[in-house]
Amino acid sequence: MGSLSLSGKISIVTGATRGIGKAIAIQLGQQGAKVYITGRTLSTQDGVCLPGSLEETARDILRAGGGVCVPIQCDHSKDIQHLFERITAENDGRLDIFVNNAFSENDILLKERGKPFWEQSLNMWDDINEVGLRNNYVCAIYASKLMVPRKNGVIINVSSAGASMYMLNPAYGIGKAGVDRMTADCALELRKHNIAFVSLSPGPLSSDTLMALSTK
Structure with a gap:
């Protein structure tokens, strides 16, 4: 992504625990965006991040030099209105980048x-x-x-x-x-x-x- 700076941008990447979604989330974080990530598996076990978990992705974003990452456990087969309500409340209604993954x-x-x-x-x-x-x-x-x-x-x-x-x-x-x-x-x-x-x-x-x- 070169010298592109996304400092101050608010982004969401859905399905960010593995593969393409995780890679995109890491890149957004590296360029300075605040990254909200969603997935079905949130946590760690015995202090170790579970493979394919949101916390693993959040850790990898920080290791790659990313700033703020906010994991949100979300089942996208159900009503996802609460996800956008949280984004609205925490960012004064601002959303700059949304990745449907x-x-x-x-x-x-x-x-x-x-x-x-x-x-x-x-x-x-x-x-x-x-x-x-x-x-x-x-x-x-x-x-x-x-x-x-x-x-x-x-x-x-x-x-x-x-x-x-x-x-x-x-x-x-x-x-x-x-x-x-x-x-x-x-x-x-x-x-x-x-x-x-x-x-x-x-x-x-x-x-x-x-x-x-x-x-x-």
Whole structure:
């Protein structure tokens, strides 16, 4: 990120306990932003940070030279209004950077791997796209409500190459294509308010899920 300074900026990264979300949170912290991070696992055990926990990410941000990091335990399959209420209360309604990364697909993808879509659980769609496409949309609404009055901000959806090519299964691809469509349409409406809305499609990475699927 070079000499970019985000000093004084307020940011949120959802799903920041592992992988892409964690890496983005560390970079934001290194550049001086105050970083709120969300995830389902908060704590340490016997004084040791649990792998994939919010406290582990917060520790790594500080080790990387980051400043203020605020872990918030949050299940994005449920109402996440309290997350934005806390941001509003603690920052006078200010939010500069919002990263939509929370995604909960691991268990069902591993369980149903190798099956054609018509033989997979009917829960596949909801399990992939509730904490995914739907949650991204809901979070974008709340983030926009904070950014629009100030005429400033950026929202980033973490998408995937699966939006334009087959990857994992149809429900996954449809969800990611929806994320990109949502990004384009929301960006159109937010542009006049000086707010950017973009999709980030990372290249191949060694996530726990992809590594497990590759061993099939």
